[in-house]
Amino acid sequence: MTGKGIDAEAGRRERTDAARNRAKILAAAEGIVAAQGVQGLSMAEVAAAAGVGVGTLYRRFGDRSGLAYALIDAREREFQQAFVAGPPPLGPGAEPGERARAFLGALTDRTVEQLDLLLMAETAGPMARFGGAYDAYHSHLALLIGRLRPDADAYCLADALLAPLAAPLLAHRLRGCGMAVERVKSALDDLVTRVIG
Known part of the structure; x- marks a missing residue:
């Protein structure tokens, strides 16, 4: 050799x-x-x-922060793979409204699963929540909304659907107000129904 x-x-x-x-x-x-x-x-x-x-x-x-981000990234890759190429209804193959509901439910679970890490990440700076994963979520929802309601402002509606899942707000609702995760998911389902008809 x-x-x-x-x-x-x-x-x-x-x-x-x-x-x-x-x-x-x-x-x-x-x-x-x-x-x-x-x-x-x-x-x-x-x-x-x-x-x-x-x-x-x-x-x-x-440092410790870099380690926390690596933990978030590892789980984030799995989640994105699931909604981009996984089985329906989260992945391709289901109708857009069903996919939007499945996506928001799965994103709620994904956020709760790493809530403390996401709190640290999303509060690191004024724009820390945006970019990267948020952009992927936003594009996915805007695409689904656009397919169902071509006349709607899918861009702004996607932000409205993602807003309740900001880690600080979700932590406040779940921990500070004692709200159950199922209540959050139910409200998101209702919101999707109102947004997409």
Whole structure:
């Protein structure tokens, strides 16, 4: 084997090890957040739970905030894959109104699942909620609304449907007001019916 082949082999092994470490770190961090909340997410505790050095954690994620964003990103990719290419009614194959209802219900569950992490992310700055995932949600809903009501302002209506799922508002309703998640979902279903007819 040439020197170049050895380097390629070492590079593949390193990428495999890095991917395995990343998965272990994210699993450990998810476990800590589930048990203790975001406030319990310390780099030292995550490193110990994952069986890696603290330096590895800092090199890969930068800081606690970077680790939190990685947790959000991993779950976000799964969610987007589900509504873009998963089975109906969330994915393609169902009629637009049914897909919009399924999407908002699934987004409610997805937001509740990582509410503390999303609160941290969405309140990091005045425009922190927008861009990235929000744009994907908005485009998806605007497309569904446009198919059902070509005459409507699908752009603004998509914002109206997403507004109740802002992490700070949802946390206030669920935790501060004691509202049940099912009540939020029911109201969103009603809102979809009123928006799309």
